[in-house]
Amino acid sequence: xxxxxxxxxVKPHVQAFFDEATNTITYIIKDPASxxxxxxxxxxxxxxxxxxxxxxxxxxxxxxxxxQGLELEWIIETHVHADHLSAAPYIQGKLGGKIGVGSxxxxxxxVFGKVFNEGTEFQRDGSQFDALFExxxxxxxxxxxxxxxxxxxxxxxxxxxxxxxAAFVGDTLFMPDGGSxxxxxxxxxxxxxxxxxxxxxxxxxxTRLFMCHDYGPxxxxxxxxxxxxxxxxxxxxxxxxxxxxxxxxxxxERDAQLAMPRLIIPSLQVNMRxxxxxxxxxxxxxxxxxxxxx
Ligand SMILES: [Fe+2]
Numbered sequence: 001x002x003x004x005x006x007x008x009x010v011k012p013h014v015q016a017f018f019d020e021a022t023n024t025i026t027y028i029i030k031d032p033a034s035x036x037x038x039x040x041x042x043x044x045x046x047x048x049x050x051x052x053x054x055x056x057x058x059x060x061x062x063x064x065x066x067x068q069g070l071e072l073e074w075i076i077e078t079h080v081h082a083d084h085l086s087a088a089p090y091i092q093g094k095l096g097g098k099i100g101v102g103s104x105x106x107x108x109x110x111v112f113g114k115v116f117n118e119g120t121e122f123q124r125d126g127s128q129f130d131a132l133f134e135x136x137x138x139x140x141x142x143x144x145x146x147x148x149x150x151x152x153x154x155x156x157x158x159x160x161x162x163x164x165x166a167a168f169v170g171d172t173l174f175m176p177d178g179g180s181x182x183x184x185x186x187x188x189x190x191x192x193x194x195x196x197x198x199x200x201x202x203x204x205x206x207t208r209l210f211m212c213h214d215y216g217p218x219x220x221x222x223x224x225x226x227x228x229x230x231x232x233x234x235x236x237x238x239x240x241x242x243x244x245x246x247x248x249x250x251x252x253e254r255d256a257q258l259a260m261p262r263l264i265i266p267s268l269q270v271n272m273r274x275x276x277x278x279x280x281x282x283x284x285x286x287x288x289x290x291x292x293x294x
Contacts, residue, residue: 002202004136010144010164014210015064016224019043019057022084022263023213025224026057028064029141029163036142037065038074039097040161040168041212044087044275048266051287053277058087062094072097073141077275078170078212079158080108082185082268083261086275099274100131100139102150104157111186112268116288118278128274133159151200153193154181160200166208172197173209176230177217179237180247184255190248197238205229265289 013030027040043057065072072095075088079102088099109124126132131139135150146163154171161168171181172193180197183190200209209231211224233240238247261267266287269278280286 002204004147004149004162004203005138005145006162006165006204006207007145008165008204008206012141012144012164012166014166014208014225016210017057017061017064018214018222018224019084021045023215023222024081024084025211025214026061027168027210028061028070029166029168030068030070031142031144032164033144034142035069035071036073036144037070038076038141038146038163039065039072039091040076040210041078041081041170042075042087042091044085044090044270046085046263046266048263053085053285055087055090058090061087062091065095071142074139075099076161076168077101077271078161078168079155080105080112080268080271081171081212082155082264082271083213084263085267085270088275090275098130100133100148101126101129101274102148102157102159103132103134104150104152105129105132105272107156107187109272112272115186115290115293116269117290122273122278128276149199151196152187153183153189153191153196155185156187158196160196162203162207165204165206166210167200167203168210168212169200170212172200173231173235173238174211175214175217175223175226176234176239177220177236178211178214179235180251181213182255182258183251184258190251190255191244193251194238194244194247201228201232201238203228205232260294264294
């Protein structure tokens with residue numbers, strides 16, 4: 001069992017929106033006792049070759065929130081994603097709500113502030129976000145108590161968010177046949193990821209787990225929902241019979257062979273600013289490409 005304030009009797013209504021371009025799943029989570037909702041891990045569309053940003057995915061979320069008469073209270077980022085851009089500020093501009101991320105965002109900002117040679121105007125204190133969560137911090141979505149669980153390993157700022165009987169695992173776990181997320185970005189650690197996954201799997205067995213990504217391994221249809229019990233039994237990287245040592249060895253060897261995500265360069269620059277596109281000296285939106293640095 002867990003020391004966290006889990007309330008399995010609260011069962012939020014969870015709607016999933018799959019983004020085909022980045023294999024990301026965004027969620028609208030509705031408090032069963034009110035019209036309050038939260039959005040977890042939104043996506044801003046980018047045609048990187050053309051330098052063009054659009055908002056089809058975010059507009060669909062906004063349409064849904066409005067059509068269902070929901071009140072958006074939180075826009076949560078489970079971490080600084082390296083494979084898609086967040087639409088958090090765009091959604092906030094249309095619907096309100098507070099943008100929240102893990103407090104260790106400051107570590108990510110520090111590392112990538114250097115990589116992208118950001119000037120002193122780039123604040124590395126997380127002040128671009130409305131809320132910085134520490135391990136175990138609680139917050140409300142309507143009448144539903146939620147909490148953030150610190151789960152580093154994939155990145156130093158990863159948090160899993162638990163809302164009633166549902167947990168949004170970000171890039172800690174994938175579906176049982178997908179295993180786990182990579183740990184080789186700066187600040188990542190296979191050791192830490194294993195320990196974080198064990199924290200998630202210490203939640204009650206019936207907890208619904210919602211993935212941030214799915215790639216449909218072995219040709220199966222895209223899926224995003226499982227349970228703690230299923231992961232404990234069947235996860236190919238950490239499930240029954242796998243040791244911490246097995247995991248660390250496998251994860252480290254596997255990560256050494258992975259290519260960088262296609263959108264890592266624009267994603268980091270935008271997501272470490274809570275989803276704002278950086279601007280050049282004249283105030284125009286502009287992205288950089290550091291050469292031979294990542
Ligand atoms: Fe990620």
